[in-house]
Amino acid sequence: MTENSGLFTLDGAQAYLSAEPEMTVEKLSNRLFTVTDGQVRTIFLAGDNSVVAFDTFGTPGKARAYGKAIAATVPGKPISTIIYSHDHLDHAGFAADLAPEAAIIADELCAKVIKLRGAEGQLQPTRVLQGERNELSVDGVDLVLLNPGPTHGSGNLAAYFAPEKTLFSSDTILANAKYGFMPDYHFCNFIRFMRDFLELDWDRFVPGRYEMTDRAGFKHGVDFIDATMTVCQTAFVNFVPIWAYEPMKGYCIGQLAERFADLEGFEDHVGQMAIRIVHHYLMGGWGLEDTPEPRVLLNDLVSL
Numbered sequence: 001m002t003e004n005s006g007l008f009t010l011d012g013a014q015a016y017l018s019a020e021p022e023m024t025v026e027k028l029s030n031r032l033f034t035v036t037d038g039q040v041r042t043i044f045l046a047g048d049n050s051v052v053a054f055d056t057f058g059t060p061g062k063a064r065a066y067g068k069a070i071a072a073t074v075p076g077k078p079i080s081t082i083i084y085s086h087d088h089l090d091h092a093g094f095a096a097d098l099a100p101e102a103a104i105i106a107d108e109l110c111a112k113v114i115k116l117r118g119a120e121g122q123l124q125p126t127r128v129l130q131g132e133r134n135e136l137s138v139d140g141v142d143l144v145l146l147n148p149g150p151t152h153g154s155g156n157l158a159a160y161f162a163p164e165k166t167l168f169s170s171d172t173i174l175a176n177a178k179y180g181f182m183p184d185y186h187f188c189n190f191i192r193f194m195r196d197f198l199e200l201d202w203d204r205f206v207p208g209r210y211e212m213t214d215r216a217g218f219k220h221g222v223d224f225i226d227a228t229m230t231v232c233q234t235a236f237v238n239f240v241p242i243w244a245y246e247p248m249k250g251y252c253i254g255q256l257a258e259r260f261a262d263l264e265g266f267e268d269h270v271g272q273m274a275i276r277i278v279h280h281y282l283m284g285g286w287g288l289e290d291t292p293e294p295r296v297l298l299n300d301l302v303s304l
């Protein structure tokens with residue numbers, strides 16, 4: 001079997017692409033479920049006659065395992081709709097293996113990146129959303145999709161479920177410190193956009209990886225990234241060699257352990273986080289996403 005390969009060019013990648021992990025599903029309400037393979041996490045909803053699935057997981061095998069988990073949880077209802085939380089292949093790369101006939105909803109910027117990327121297995125969105133807030137109804141499922149601006153990846157859509165008092169936001173805040181390598185975080189506005197989510201009424205947070213948390217856990221996660229950004233600036237002031245892993249790791253642990261050593265993975269990941277974050281201050285961010293008015297990204301240079 002030759003799998004859809006995303007961006008892999010190596011034949012040997014097939015074994016990785018084919019593996020089907022065990023999925024764990026948890027029911028959050030009569031309509032809302034969360035599912036994880038132990039690393040990535042997403043959500044799906046049971047509609048009147050079909051399922052609305054967020055994301056696809058990151059390989060053809062994982063997409064098939066996701067589809068089987070949905071079919072076992074909501075039998076008799078096919079996946080009619082996929083919503084991409086953002087453009088990244090490890091979350092949204094394999095709709096072709098999950099539900100090739102499904103309608104696909106995504107933010108405009110996500111759709112543009114996917115069109116130009118041309119990764120094998122990542123299907124083009126069929127319905128494109130614009131703006132900070134979209135309320136839509138899909139097969140009886142009411143959805144509130146939020147994109148405050150660049151936070152992580154391209155066209156990141158969070159989902160707010162008022163009846164369940166639940167917020168889903170993929171690859172932004174975690175309940176731990178285990179996303180150390182942060183090439184795709186847009187730090188310029190990240191903390192502000194995340195704190196704005198706290199103005200909504202919710203008490204359960206579903207992240208794009210690992211375990212769920214509550215408001216306090218979400219706030220702690222935002223505080224952690226905020227504090228790490230501050231400590232990275234003080235590293236410059238103290239002439240810590242900001243390009244070197246071990247000194248930055250030691251400096252950050254010394255500055256942050258009292259408040260954040262409770263986060264799983266803290267000591268193993270904070271050094272990587274720091275190396276990434278110092279380059280935000282050193283270089284000025286990564287392109288237009290890291291400017292105070294990033295909406296300039298949504299010009300018409302790429303037409304869908």
Ligand SMILES: [Zn+2]
Nearest residue numbers: 086088153171
């Ligand atoms: Zn991502």
